[in-house]
Amino acid sequence: MTHRAMPGRNLTDKYPELGKGPVSTVPYYDQAFFEKEVEIIFKKTWLWTIRESEIPNPGDYFVKELPTLKRSVIIIRGKDQQIRAFDNVCSHRGAKVVVAEQGCAQRFICPFHAWSYNTEGVLVGVPDAAGYFDLDQGKLGLHAVPCETWEGFIFIHPQDQPAQSLKEFLGGWGAAMSGYPFAKGTDRYHFQAILNVNWKVAIDAFPETLHVPFLHKDSVRPTLAGPRNPFGHLVDFVAYGPHRTASVWGDKEYVAPPVQGLAYAHASGPTIVGGRFSGQSNLPPGVNPAKSPNWSVDVNVVFPNFLVVVSEGMFFVHQMWPLSANQTQYNLKGYYPAALNGAQRFAQEYAMIELRNTILEDISTMEGIQSSFDAGVIKELHFHDHEVALRHQHQVVTGLVGSP
Ligand code: FES
Ligand SMILES: [Fe+2]
Numbered sequence: 574m575t576h577r578a579m580p581g582r583n584l585t586d587k588y589p590e591l592g593k594g595p596v597s598t599v600p601y602y603d604q605a606f607f608e609k610e611v612e613i614i615f616k617k618t619w620l621w622t623i624r625e626s627e628i629p630n631p632g633d634y635f636v637k638e639l640p641t642l643k644r645s646v647i648i649i650r651g652k653d654q655q656i657r658a659f660d661n662v663c664s665h666r667g668a669k670v671v672v673a674e675q676g677c678a679q680r681f682i683c684p685f686h687a688w689s690y691n692t693e694g695v696l697v698g699v700p701d702a703a704g705y706f707d708l709d710q711g712k713l714g715l716h717a718v719p720c721e722t723w724e725g726f727i728f729i730h731p732q733d734q735p736a737q738s739l740k741e742f743l744g745g746w747g748a749a750m751s752g753y754p755f756a757k758g759t760d761r762y763h764f765q766a767i768l769n770v771n772w773k774v775a776i777d778a779f780p781e782t783l784h785v786p787f788l789h790k791d792s793v794r795p796t797l798a799g800p801r802n803p804f805g806h807l808v809d810f811v812a813y814g815p816h817r818t819a820s821v822w823g824d825k826e827y828v829a830p831p832v833q834g835l836a837y838a839h840a841s842g843p844t845i846v847g848g849r850f851s852g853q854s855n856l857p858p859g860v861n862p863a864k865s866p867n868w869s870v871d872v873n874v875v876f877p878n879f880l881v882v883v884s885e886g887m888f889f890v891h892q893m894w895p896l897s898a899n900q901t902q903y904n905l906k907g908y909y910p911a912a913l914n915g916a917q918r919f920a921q922e923y924a925m926i927e928l929r930n931t932i933l934e935d936i937s938t939m940e941g942i943q944s945s946f947d948a949g950v951i952k953e954l955h956f957h958d959h960e961v962a963l964r965h966q967h968q969v970v971t972g973l974v975g976s977p
Contacts, residue, residue: 584810584961595953596967599977601771602946607898609974614877615641619721619728619735619742621879621892622648624908625656626725626759632677632692636661640894640902641878642731646718647671647681651692656722658729659694659715670715681715690715723747724755746813746873749859750883758888758908762925766903768936770943772878772895773966775903778935779880779891780819780872780962782807788938792931797869799824809863810961815876815969819962820862823869836923839916840886856885874962876969889928899943905932 585593600606622637634649645661647670663670668685671678680697682689689698694715702708719730721739728739740747768775778784785805786798798805802822809820829837860883861868870884880891889907896902907925912918945951956964971977 582806583958584807585958585964587810588812588961588965591961591964591968595955596964597977598946598951598954600967600970600974601774602898602943603977604898606974606977607771607895610895610970611641613974614970615895616731617736618877619730619737619739621875621890622646622658622727622729624725624755624758624761625650625722625727626756626908627675627761628656630677632679633675634671634678634692635675636671636673637729639729639731640896644731645669646729647715648720648727648729649678649692656720656727657692657694658718658720658727659690660718662716663688664696664713664715724751724753726755743816743875744814746816746818746859746875749813749862750857750873750881752855752857753860753883753888755888755908757910760909760911760921762907762909764905764929764932766936767896768901768903768939769899770901770939771899771946772893772901773970774939774942774946775893775901776874776878776880776891776966777963778939779882780817780874781957781960782819782821783957783959784935784938788934789931792927792934796824796827797821799827801826801867804959806959808861808865808868810959810965811859811862812965817874817876817962817965818859818862819872819874820865820868821870821872822865822867825867833923833927835916836920836927839920840924860885872962874966887924899947903936905929 585591620639623635628635628648628650631650631652631654634647637646637648639646647659647661648656650656661669661671663683663685665683665686665688668683670681670683670690672684678692680689680691687698687700688696691697694717696710696713699705699708699710719733719735721728723739723743782797782805786794786803789797801824806822807819808822811818860871870882873881873883875881878893878895882889882891889905892904894902907928909921912921
């Protein structure tokens with residue numbers, strides 16, 4: 574009898590500093606711990622907002638609400654093509670200058686008393702200016718927010734003087750992923766939900782696939798687990814400072830039923846298996862880090878709240894915005910290449926719904942987990958070797974905030 578090599582064994586051994594013991598559940602429900610997370614993590618780190626392709630032309634803007642920080646930020650492409658970010662706060666009495674979610678503007682006019690600002694945030698108009706006292710308009714522009722771009726992803730930093738550049742922050746992960754063809758994803762879809770869970774519980778549903786054979790038995794089990802990977806092991810895990818990559822197995826021998834097969838045959842965009850990994854692609858070294866022939870997707874967690882899921886020919890993102898210790902705004906955004914024909918459009922719609930349905934399965938366990946934590950019934954978590962990404966998140970967060 575031959576033993577099949579199981580995918581990606583002993584992942585936790587690669588990172589002895591993570592330990593192997595049980596971890597406390599306190600960081601997942603305690604309000605005081607949550608408030609420290611906001612101060613120590615979310616107010617001091619680079620946070621993803623939108624893609625450059627969402628504001629392609631001069632004057633295009635997007636208003637990004639950052640509920641964890643209780644801030645609203647305008648991200649705008651100027652006439653000079655430069656992308657800038659500003660707090661959406663009028664310098665007169667603090668009204669939101671822009672109420673639309675997105676658009677194209679030559680200038681912004683505050684709806685309250687019509688102070689106006691140009692696309693570079695300069696205060697250019699004050700009705701009845703003579704009635705104010707010693708108004709120095711040159712100092713009353715919109716408050717600039719540090720804003721940098723990596724591979725078309727626009728990040729902002731909540732502090733006026735970030736301690737690190739975005740490139741430094743993304744570190745080894747950013748270097749290993751640079752060159753992925755993100756720019757091909759120009760069309761998008763977006764799902765949003767308020768989940769009654771801690772933000773880390775929501776993240777933890779995605780960079781492990783041990784649950785695939787069970788929770789996803791009616792959806793993606795045959796493609797991401799199945800008889801050749803019965804326990805849903807990963808093919809690899811890589812930690813890059815606070816960031817992490819969970820590399821997911823895929824069954825290359827899977828035969829899709831007719832309609833799914835038609836969708837996969839025409840897919841240029843996201844499918845869950847995505848797959849079709851040729852092993853000869855020019856994808857950057859961070860993609861499929863083990864270079865496994867049985868690879869489907871990588872779930873990348875960019876610390877703290879941004880997940881980028883990539884395969885060959887598709888990507889989608891999740892973002893979790895904590896609202897309280899046990900409530901989170903969840904966002905799923907998928908990015909497609911523009912469909913060239915009806916068959917590709919069908920494949921994209923199919924893939925979008927397939928992904929949505931799978932994620933609804935993921936979400937189905939979350940609020941039950943949170944109630945167990947909130948009730949104090951479960952005090953410790955026992956992570957499997959292939960839940961190493963969850964252990965890593967726990968250690969990064971407690972390393973910054975302090976052990977509970
Ligand atoms: S608050 Fe904006 S013009 Fe008054
Ligand atoms: Fe899942």
